[in-house]
Amino acid sequence: MRELKHFRHRSKKRGVRTIHFLIVPRRTGTGEAGVHVFVHDITDQLVRQQQLDEYQQYIANILRDAADAIIVLDRENRIRLWNRGAEMLYGWKASEIIGQPITVIVPEDEESVRQIEWINRQVRERGFVRNLQTERRTRDGRRVLISITRTAIFNRDGEYIGSSVIARNITEEKRMEQQLIQSEKLSAVGKLAAGIAHEVATPLTSVSSLAQYLRELSDDEEFKDKLRLIQSEIERIARTVRELVDFSRPIEANIGPVHLNQIINEAVRIMRFDRRIKRKTISLELAPDLPEVRAGFDPLLQVFVNLLLNAADALEDVPNGQIDIRTFVEGDSVVATVRDNGPGIPEEVQDKIFEPFFTTKKKGKGTGLGLWVSYNIVKGYSGCIEVESKPGEGTTFRIELPAYSPKSGMNHE
Known part of the structure; x- marks a missing residue:
């Protein structure tokens, strides 16, 4: 029978230490009973174990609470870890999706299927795919634009055992980028259009005045109808010019x-x-x-x-x-x-x-x-x-x- 005991001991030179006692019963050849006592100082071992536990807790907290979606896949590309960021992005709870193939979040069109196969090959052959913009499927069937980085995981012997995926939703970021491009394009067009509008306004007024003058001089109704059509079209052009000029003015x-x-x-x-x-x-x-x-x-x-x-x-x-x-x-x-x-x-x-x-x-x-x-x-x-x-x-x-x-x-x- 063995008995394990831990005691805290104060050393004059090294301070408080944790001592491990292993007590093993023994019996001599003459029948006398006794024990073997093995004493080990396990203070440093306990400190290292505590540091390891804290480090593992830090990693677990980071993986669980990161804003980005973090997924870990095994060598068969089945999901083994699914953090809260992934739950928020894709809609599935971890309990629902652990063990499922990664293809469950991939759209079913041919291009998406070919792309995930290419990603799987790249990760195995090159070890990573970085900042790839692609689309993924949510639980409710929506398609979201994401940026993914996927990295291979190897064991100590260099054998491929899986991969990690970090994904970020960039749908809103892309929308804002398109708005910025649109804004810059409209600003450039506005300056050009305003200049054209000012150049058109003066001759347009002259043509309109001349058409009105000719209507007053003519008694030919058919000719006057054609002049009315000219004036109508001139008014339409003038309306466009006024809107261009209004836009060219800065907001008051x-x-x-x-x-x-x-x-x-x-x-x-x-x-x-x-x-x-x-x-x-x-x-x-x-x-x-x-x-x-x-x-x-x-x-x-x-x-x-x-x-x-x-x-x-x-x-x-x-x-x-x-x-x-x-x-x-x-x-x-x-x-x-x-x-x-x-x-x-x-x-x-x-x-x-x-x-x-x-x-x-x-x-x-x-x-x-x-x-x-x-x-x-x-x-x-x-x-x-x-x-x-x-x-x-x-x-x-x-x-x-x-x-x-x-x-x-x-x-x-």
């Missing part, structure tokens, strides 16, 4: 706190006189205690008039056309949505609707500048404007502006 310096509800009510009042909207229903759901935003009244009024005009055009052939306008608070932002129940905007052109001269309206119905101007006005007030639309289900424009703080005199940003 005299900006201050304004009530978004008041601006919306004014835009609706103006639009009540437009024949396109007289037979349509406008529904208002405006939050009563909406914070102010720091902006110019007239430019924001122009934005909402533009959105209402677009909605009216979209409802032209809709018998029970309706426009719903809502305002509400979301975090530190004031949000307004303008929704119509029109035919919607095709998905393939939604990325282009804020570009200058792009329009989905019938020929002669629009200049393609209204949303471009609106986009830049809202952006100038540190806000954003977005569109959500599905064919046959209508269109919603969403405007988000920082709420104004009376105490600081600044927007929440």
